[in-house]
Amino acid sequence: METLRSDELNIIVCIKQVPDTSNVDINKETNTLIRNGIGSTINPFDVYAVEEGLKIKEKLGGNLTTISMGIKSAEKQLKETTALGVDNTVLLNDKLFAGSDTLATAYILSMGIKKLKTYDLIICGKQAIDGDTGHIGPSLAEKLNIPHLTCVKKIEEFNEKFLICQRMTENGYDVVKMYLPALITVVKDINKPRFPTLKGKMKARNSASTIWDAYDILANREKCGLIGSPTKVLTTYIPKRKSKVEFINGTPKEQAQKLLDKLRISKK
Amino acid sequence: MKKENNHDDKYYHVWILVDYNLGVISSVTYELLGVGRYLADKLGVKLGAVGLGFNIENKTIDLIKYGADIVYIIDDKNYEKFNDEIYSESYFRLIEMYKPEIILIGATIYGRSMAPKIASMLNTGLTADCTGLDIDLETKNLIQIRPAFGGNLMATIICPYKRPQIATVRPKVMKAKKVDTSRKGKVIKPKINININSKLVIIDCVKTLSEVVNLSEAEVIVSVGRGIEKKENLILIEELAKVLGAAIGASRAVVDSGWIGYEHQIGQTGITVSPKLYIACGISGAVQHLIGMSSANKIVAINKDPEAEIFQIADIGIVGDINEFIPELIRIYKA
Ligand SMILES: Cc1cc2nc3c(=O)[nH]c(=O)nc-3n(C[C@H](O)[C@H](O)[C@H](O)COP(=O)(O)OP(=O)(O)OC[C@H]3O[C@@H](n4cnc5c(N)ncnc54)[C@H](O)[C@@H]3O)c2cc1C
Ligand SMILES: Nc1ncnc2c1ncn2[C@@H]1O[C@H](COP(=O)(O)O)[C@@H](O)[C@H]1O
Numbered sequence: 001m002e003t004l005r006s007d008e009l010n011i012i013v014c015i016k017q018v019p020d021t022s023n024v025d026i027n028k029e030t031n032t033l034i035r036n037g038i039g040s041t042i043n044p045f046d047v048y049a050v051e052e053g054l055k056i057k058e059k060l061g062g063n064l065t066t067i068s069m070g071i072k073s074a075e076k077q078l079k080e081t082t083a084l085g086v087d088n089t090v091l092l093n094d095k096l097f098a099g100s101d102t103l104a105t106a107y108i109l110s111m112g113i114k115k116l117k118t119y120d121l122i123i124c125g126k127q128a129i130d131g132d133t134g135h136i137g138p139s140l141a142e143k144l145n146i147p148h149l150t151c152v153k154k155i156e157e158f159n160e161k162f163l164i165c166q167r168m169t170e171n172g173y174d175v176v177k178m179y180l181p182a183l184i185t186v187v188k189d190i191n192k193p194r195f196p197t198l199k200g201k202m203k204a205r206n207s208a209s210t211i212w213d214a215y216d217i218l219a220n221r222e223k224c225g226l227i228g229s230p231t232k233v234l235t236t237y238i239p240k241r242k243s244k245v246e247f248i249n250g251t252p253k254e255q256a257q258k259l260l261d262k263l264r265i266s267k268k
Numbered sequence: 269m270k271k272e273n274n275h276d277d278k279y280y281h282v283w284i285l286v287d288y289n290l291g292v293i294s295s296v297t298y299e300l301l302g303v304g305r306y307l308a309d310k311l312g313v314k315l316g317a318v319g320l321g322f323n324i325e326n327k328t329i330d331l332i333k334y335g336a337d338i339v340y341i342i343d344d345k346n347y348e349k350f351n352d353e354i355y356s357e358s359y360f361r362l363i364e365m366y367k368p369e370i371i372l373i374g375a376t377i378y379g380r381s382m383a384p385k386i387a388s389m390l391n392t393g394l395t396a397d398c399t400g401l402d403i404d405l406e407t408k409n410l411i412q413i414r415p416a417f418g419g420n421l422m423a424t425i426i427c428p429y430k431r432p433q434i435a436t437v438r439p440k441v442m443k444a445k446k447v448d449t450s451r452k453g454k455v456i457k458p459k460i461n462i463n464i465n466s467k468l469v470i471i472d473c474v475k476t477l478s479e480v481v482n483l484s485e486a487e488v489i490v491s492v493g494r495g496i497e498k499k500e501n502l503i504l505i506e507e508l509a510k511v512l513g514a515a516i517g518a519s520r521a522v523v524d525s526g527w528i529g530y531e532h533q534i535g536q537t538g539i540t541v542s543p544k545l546y547i548a549c550g551i552s553g554a555v556q557h558l559i560g561m562s563s564a565n566k567i568v569a570i571n572k573d574p575e576a577e578i579f580q581i582a583d584i585g586i587v588g589d590i591n592e593f594i595p596e597l598i599r600i601y602k603a
Binding site: 142248 | 472569
């Protein structure tokens with residue numbers, strides 16, 4: 001694949017490979033995550049991003065691309081999206097990209113997307129579950145000089161010029177019109193993701209992702225990886241957990257009374 | 269690590285951005301002023317509170333009482349509703365004008381939309397959801413502590429070569445200072461030119477949550493899991509939340525059953541909260557749920573299964589049936 005055609009609708013979904021938390025347990029001594037094996041999965045929010053892309057494509061036609069910056073094995077997650085009905089998959093992979101913070105990642109993704117040339121809508125997940133930052137969407141939109149909306153829970157209208165979205169807020173939602181090209185990040189409420197079909201899985205098996213390195217996307221190495229990342233991780237540590245649970249026994253009535261005493265919450 | 273100080277020294281002072289939402293300054297603003305005051309004092313610089321909004325001029329005095337030395341305010345109809353583009357652009361201009369060294373932003377939905385855009389415009393570092401902030405006096409670097417992997421790992425992050433240093437902080441994580449009515453401060457009304465022909469048009473802001481308390485700012489959260497058994501039993505939870513003045517949270521199982529809206533979902537694919545008190549009612553404690561609430565100050569869990577995972581992180585455990593326990597709790601509390 002080289003570039004996308006500008007005479008049809010183009011949607012790009014950014015997906016990230018993350019450790020599989022449905023595979024983790026809690027270490028009862030230290031209360032920390034034990035990762036069983038080396039499971040990795042597509043970031044849960046990105047599944048909703050892909051589904052939304054598929055829904056729009058089904059309605060309006062066009063082309064759906066998934067793109068990921070990551071290690072070689074992230075091709076597995078890209079292939080999973082092929083099985084769902086995605087047309088093209090692109091993996092941005094280069095040693096130079098290792099250690100990128102969110103600014104560098106957004107830059108690298110923007111260069112990969114620029115190489116695809118044309119797009120109408122970019123969809124990201126609300127946040128990735130490993131870093132939990134939610135920075136990539138808005139940061140990437142800025143690098144591409146397009147508007148963005150985060151936490152989109154519904155697309156009310158979509159046409160070739162603009163879309164109208166519901167953006168979740170702390171006490172409800174905002175209805176916002178946004179002109180294309182644009183970027184949205186989506187929450188779980190937006191749709192119910194489909195499962196791959198047998199035919200889709202077959203197609204995925206025989207598919208290959210386009211793999212681009214820093215040179216292919218004309219990325220400036222000064223802006224990639226550790227060198228390109230303004231933030232540095234000084235140290236990491238496993239937080240101390242509080243002491244063990246204290247059980248309150250007795251009849252429900254006694255338990256309720258003791259709990260209120262403990263919490264020292266009295267009627268205001 | 270060798271300590272170097274080769275960032276741009278033109279940047280000075282600490283800023284907090286006022287979290288403003290439809291006429292209301294949210295409580296996280298005062299919490300940011302609390303930690304911002306500490307950082308500014310340690311650096312020996314001024315603390316600025318920077319606000320965009322409409323009809324908010326009368327609120328400036330509060331910002332000073334809670335710790336600001338200087339309030340920068342632009343009161344304009346264009347800022348009445350939060351427009352991601354116009355707000356980010358305006359803050360960017362102000363930052364370029366005044367060059368603060370540190371900027372703290374509330375990790376609300378609006379703040380989390382704006383912060384990465386602003387950091388990207390400035391090509392500087394941004395650290396999300398800091399739970400600890402301090403200054404390394406030697407380098408003047410902001411020491412930022414934040415959880416990763418849902419709080420199972422803590423990371424200390426710095427931004428040594430770029431200025432400003434930007435961090436977001438979730439509501440309820442930092443403490444506001446006590447109001448000091450004797451505090452004096454300066455108010456500045458900067459003039460900036462921005463393009464208001466935005467590619468975003470805010471059509472409507474709809475309020476759907478009936479509760480008085482919003483989940484991310486709530487001091488107390490009563491959270492409900494599949495142990496509630498059926499939708500009708502939710503009344504019990506609602507009543508408990510009402511008497512305690514709490515917001516209602518839920519596990520994904522309850523949301524997926526259609527018993528309550530997604531806005532209430534706490535956890536990895538919902539929202540993260542850090543209330544003073546979290547009461548988990550009939551929640552098993554799957555890791556994806558714990559990720560969203562394990563930083564609560566105090567966790568009370570009620571579950572009929574003594575082996576439930578939720579007891580691993582609870583402070584107080586009650587083994588019992590919520591349908592029996594909660595009515596007792598409400599009754600005694602009300603009595
Ligand atoms: C990718 C992914 C993302 C996820 N994201 C989230 C998320 O964001 N938030 C989230 O919550 N979950 C999430 N989950 C789901 C999570 O794994 C659990 O399935 C879910 O949290 C379980 O909800 P629950 O505790 O209410 O239900 P259950 O696990 O069914 O637990 C019900 C509990 O209630 C107790 N109980 C039953 N009856 C009573 C009674 N009468 N009195 C007292 N106790 C009783 C039972 O002992 C049990 O412990 C996610 C899962 C995946 C795979
Ligand atoms: N390495 C990556 N490659 C592709 N997309 C990414 C990558 N990292 C993050 N994203 C996208 O950005 C969203 C938010 O991630 P984050 O900002 O890391 O929390 C994710 O849900 C993805 O859609």
